[in-house]
Amino acid sequence: MQQLDNQEILMKLKSSKQFWDIKKKIKQGFNDQQKIGVNDIQKFAQSCEIEDQLIKLISHILKKSKKRETLKEDQIEFLNTSKIKWTELLFKNLDIVHQKTKNQEEDDTNTDSKLYIYDEKNLLAFLQTFKQQQHSALYQNVQFQSNKLLNINIPLKSSQQILDKYQYLLLQEELQDEKINKIRKQIENEHLDIELEKIAQTFVPNGERCLLYLKYFEFDHQETILQQNFTKLQKECLNQLFYDELLEIDGHEISEDTFYFVFQEQILTCLKCFIRDKTIKENIRIQLQNGIKKEQTEFQLPITGFFPFKNISKYVAPLCYLSTKIHIIYALFKEFFCRYFCFLHAISSENNSILSLCMQIEEIISTHSPKLFHHLKVIGCDTLKLIIHQLVYCFVGDMDPPHILTIYDQIIGHDSLEILVILCVGFLNKYKSKLLLAKNYENVQQIFQELREDKFQELVQFAYKQ
Amino acid sequence: MFELKIFMYNKKLKWKSDFEKSVIIENFLNRGWIKSQEKEDDSTDWNVYWATVWNQIINHFPNHYELTRKDCMVKNLKRFKREQDRETYEQQGWNFDFLPTTYIFPGEYSLFVEEFHRSPNQTWIVKPAARSQGQGIFLLRQIQQLKKISGTTITSNMTQLNLVSKENYVVSKYIDNPLLIGGKKFDLRMYVLVTNYKPLKVWIYNKGFGRFCNEQYTTDVAEIENMFVHLTNVAIQQYSDKYSKKHGGKYSIDALKFYVESAYGTEAFQKMIDDIHNIILTSLKSVQVVIQNDKHCFEMYGYDILLDNNLKPWLIEINASPSLTTTTPVDKNLKLNLINDIYNIVLPNDDFPDNEQKQQQINKIGGFSVLYDESLDLMNRKTQKRQSVKIWK
Numbered sequence: 001m002q003q004l005d006n007q008e009i010l011m012k013l014k015s016s017k018q019f020w021d022i023k024k025k026i027k028q029g030f031n032d033q034q035k036i037g038v039n040d041i042q043k044f045a046q047s048c049e050i051e052d053q054l055i056k057l058i059s060h061i062l063k064k065s066k067k068r069e070t071l072k073e074d075q076i077e078f079l080n081t082s083k084i085k086w087t088e089l090l091f092k093n094l095d096i097v098h099q100k101t102k103n104q105e106e107d108d109t110n111t112d113s114k115l116y117i118y119d120e121k122n123l124l125a126f127l128q129t130f131k132q133q134q135h136s137a138l139y140q141n142v143q144f145q146s147n148k149l150l151n152i153n154i155p156l157k158s159s160q161q162i163l164d165k166y167q168y169l170l171l172q173e174e175l176q177d178e179k180i181n182k183i184r185k186q187i188e189n190e191h192l193d194i195e196l197e198k199i200a201q202t203f204v205p206n207g208e209r210c211l212l213y214l215k216y217f218e219f220d221h222q223e224t225i226l227q228q229n230f231t232k233l234q235k236e237c238l239n240q241l242f243y244d245e246l247l248e249i250d251g252h253e254i255s256e257d258t259f260y261f262v263f264q265e266q267i268l269t270c271l272k273c274f275i276r277d278k279t280i281k282e283n284i285r286i287q288l289q290n291g292i293k294k295e296q297t298e299f300q301l302p303i304t305g306f307f308p309f310k311n312i313s314k315y316v317a318p319l320c321y322l323s324t325k326i327h328i329i330y331a332l333f334k335e336f337f338c339r340y341f342c343f344l345h346a347i348s349s350e351n352n353s354i355l356s357l358c359m360q361i362e363e364i365i366s367t368h369s370p371k372l373f374h375h376l377k378v379i380g381c382d383t384l385k386l387i388i389h390q391l392v393y394c395f396v397g398d399m400d401p402p403h404i405l406t407i408y409d410q411i412i413g414h415d416s417l418e419i420l421v422i423l424c425v426g427f428l429n430k431y432k433s434k435l436l437l438a439k440n441y442e443n444v445q446q447i448f449q450e451l452r453e454d455k456f457q458e459l460v461q462f463a464y465k466q
Numbered sequence: 467m468f469e470l471k472i473f474m475y476n477k478k479l480k481w482k483s484d485f486e487k488s489v490i491i492e493n494f495l496n497r498g499w500i501k502s503q504e505k506e507d508d509s510t511d512w513n514v515y516w517a518t519v520w521n522q523i524i525n526h527f528p529n530h531y532e533l534t535r536k537d538c539m540v541k542n543l544k545r546f547k548r549e550q551d552r553e554t555y556e557q558q559g560w561n562f563d564f565l566p567t568t569y570i571f572p573g574e575y576s577l578f579v580e581e582f583h584r585s586p587n588q589t590w591i592v593k594p595a596a597r598s599q600g601q602g603i604f605l606l607r608q609i610q611q612l613k614k615i616s617g618t619t620i621t622s623n624m625t626q627l628n629l630v631s632k633e634n635y636v637v638s639k640y641i642d643n644p645l646l647i648g649g650k651k652f653d654l655r656m657y658v659l660v661t662n663y664k665p666l667k668v669w670i671y672n673k674g675f676g677r678f679c680n681e682q683y684t685t686d687v688a689e690i691e692n693m694f695v696h697l698t699n700v701a702i703q704q705y706s707d708k709y710s711k712k713h714g715g716k717y718s719i720d721a722l723k724f725y726v727e728s729a730y731g732t733e734a735f736q737k738m739i740d741d742i743h744n745i746i747l748t749s750l751k752s753v754q755v756v757i758q759n760d761k762h763c764f765e766m767y768g769y770d771i772l773l774d775n776n777l778k779p780w781l782i783e784i785n786a787s788p789s790l791t792t793t794t795p796v797d798k799n800l801k802l803n804l805i806n807d808i809y810n811i812v813l814p815n816d817d818f819p820d821n822e823q824k825q826q827q828i829n830k831i832g833g834f835s836v837l838y839d840e841s842l843d844l845m846n847r848k849t850q851k852r853q854s855v856k857i858w859k
Binding site for chain 1: 647648649650652678682710712713716717718720721724725727728729730731732733735794795796799
């Protein structure tokens with residue numbers, strides 16, 4: 001980690017507008033005084049919160065100076081070896097998929113339903129295998145609950161902590177125009193990520209959401225660079241990759257969606273650029289695949305360091321609402337994926353990882369709604385199997401775009417994916433009464449096939465209902 | 467002519483329909499209304515009649531063509547604009563700048579030719595005045611293309627145009643910079659209910675949709691005859707290879723509003739909404755004096771509006787019989803609720819429209835909100851418009 005010395009910190013402070021505002025305020029506070037001592041300034045600064053502002057500004061600069069590091073090794077060795085196994089499995093799937101596409105070309109058949117490297121069901125099934133593979137020593141300190149699908153010994157936050165953290169959402173009321181205008185001005189003037197996070201936690205007006213995201217990711221003065229980078233990537237797309245075919249097939253589902261079909265071409269372009277983007281490997285917060293380079297295989301991992309998976313289009317789709325410019329959509333997608341969505345595909349014990357999130361959901365449902373938890377198990381449709389799709393794809397396809405973007409606001413606001421735990425719990429509680437009447441997996445599927453409208457605030461309310 | 471029979475002993479209303487549309491019949495059945503039993507053709511034993519256009523009165527005004535025929539609409543708007551004192555209409559907040567320059571054939575042919583030569587790079591769009599579903603429409607870059615409708619070669623010294631068919635045509639400047647989403651052109655279908663013309667009472671529906679073309683938009687001259695690029699009618703797009711039955715090329719107006727606000731900002735979005743409202747009100751105002759008002763008539767219009775890449779809405783046309791065919795489940799839901807809400811407004815609790823007073827205070831019923839109610843103080847019109855904008859949002 002690169003430490004900045006005081007001189008460097010001062011240089012960076014001087015390039016921030018807020019620094020000069022603070023300086024102006026101090027000057028005005030001392031007006032005509034000739035002799036001003038350090039103590040005087042300190043007293044003044046403390047009295048009008050300037051000291052607080054300075055501390056925030058400096059910590060922001062220090063935070064930004066830290067180079068983002070990609071998590072490669074997990075603290076639990078077992079998960080490191082699992083990641084390798086997962087990668088091997090995916091390489092095998094890739095070979096199978098490649099063979100299928102060759103056969104399809106010959107047969108001219110039209111079914112492309114299984115042409116993906118992995119989907120959320122495959123991922124969950126892989127996580128389930130951990131139970132059998134773990135050494136018994138790992139279970140020593142854990143109360144073994146055989147009714148849970150995933151129950152391995154990883155450090156987990158208490159689920160009550162998560163429920164408490166998001167409880168404030170229940171108190172949110174509809175804001176008056178005056179308050180909304182105030183928030184708009186705040187977003188326009190704010191630079192500090194901590195302050196932007198606070199806004200994202202509370203309420204983001206539709207018209208200012210893109211600006212908030214761009215500012216938070218520090219893209220707001222970088223449009224030319226973003227455009228140049230994107231244009232370079234677009235040129236590289238002229239060289240066809242096998243993965244392009246898989247991305248095109250993935251796009252078919254989004255092309256049928258009433259909210260996203262208009263963006264079909266843009267989504268595909270973004271994804272094609274994404275799998276060719278060299279900067280992803282160093283920007284992604286967690287390594288997804290860890291495979292030994294094989295000599296005999298026709299394909300290697302894309303330059304991103306991970307395979308594209310089924311429904312990857314869903315991560316791009318909602319962002320298409322935020323801008324008319326594709327290079328902006330791309331930049332936002334890339335940042336969201338590298339910071340947050342990557343964890344949904346990571347074999348890891350990190351708080352945000354799919355494993356942790358799944359275990360949190362199981363914990364809450366099994367303790368707060370034991371009847372439902374047990375019933376679902378009995379009819380062969382475990383809790384996690386039911387909500388894995390909503391969890392992995394952040395409810396895209398289940399909720400309308402404004403609600404999805406509210407989820408994204410919360411993700412930024414808390415720098416965490418835990419909001420998905422709350423929403424999954426809410427989702428299950430909402431349909432609890434119907435689910436309790438279901439006799440088998442088919443019944444359950446029927447419940448979710450009916451025309452339904454799930455809303456963000458509604459699911460939050462349900463999460464806290466007993 | 468029609469009669470209303472009110473049954474003293476049995477309040478169950480009887481219905482008759484010229485359309486076998488599930489969205490209409492389901493609504494009638496849900497209300498417990500009975501089908502008129504007399505023989506179809508000469509049945510007079512009905513209270514509610516969903517009728518075809520001509521001389522059928524209940525869900526139409528007798529001469530709605532003043533608004534819904536393309537040539538009449540243009541004529542009335544031009545007349546209305548001429549009649550207004552510039553100061554008055556600016557004061558009222560009206561704006562006429564939403565109709566592309568249009569000439570009616572055959573009468574205005576020579577005027578068109580003058581303008582055509584003045585704007586050499588302009589594409590024009592030629593439409594039969596009274597047809598629908600995109601029939602007979604084509605794009606024009608060279609005057610010779612008019613041979614399609616005149617049957618004879620066009621010469622430069624011609625001052626009039628003889629049309630093969632007896633119908634009129636409207637020729638407008640083609641808006642070649644439409645707002646594109648995902649690179650594709652679309653237009654908006656919005657639903658407007660008029661329950662009275664004198665005084666004018668207008669309701670606007672909160673649901674509608676954008677109708678998308680299936681091909682990427684291009685101004686390339688080579689693609690000028692490619693209907694899948696230029697014409698948004700579902701009747702045309704359904705034949706495209708890329709047409710999907712799941713969404714039918716229909717993009718909900720809620721999604722569109724969300725997109726415009728998120729991608730362009732709240733101010734630009736609000737201006738667009740205000741401009742759309744202006745189009746609706748000005749067009750209805752322009753025919754207010756000519757429409758034969760009748761308290762037993764109401765009419766649901768389908769407004770076709772095109773947004774350009776400056777978010778400026780343009781009026782394409784107004785339909786008296788907007789399609790009730792449903793192409794997707796979402797579409798069916800929309801139209802089912804639309805008809806339901808209409809009858810909740812025009813026949814609340816099965817009461818016939820004698821009690822206008824009762825309804826005056828209600829600003830919102832189902833998905834409809836009052837856009838304009840002239841019976842309220844005319845001086846407060848501007849405030850009313852602002853308020854109803856908020857309600858609609």
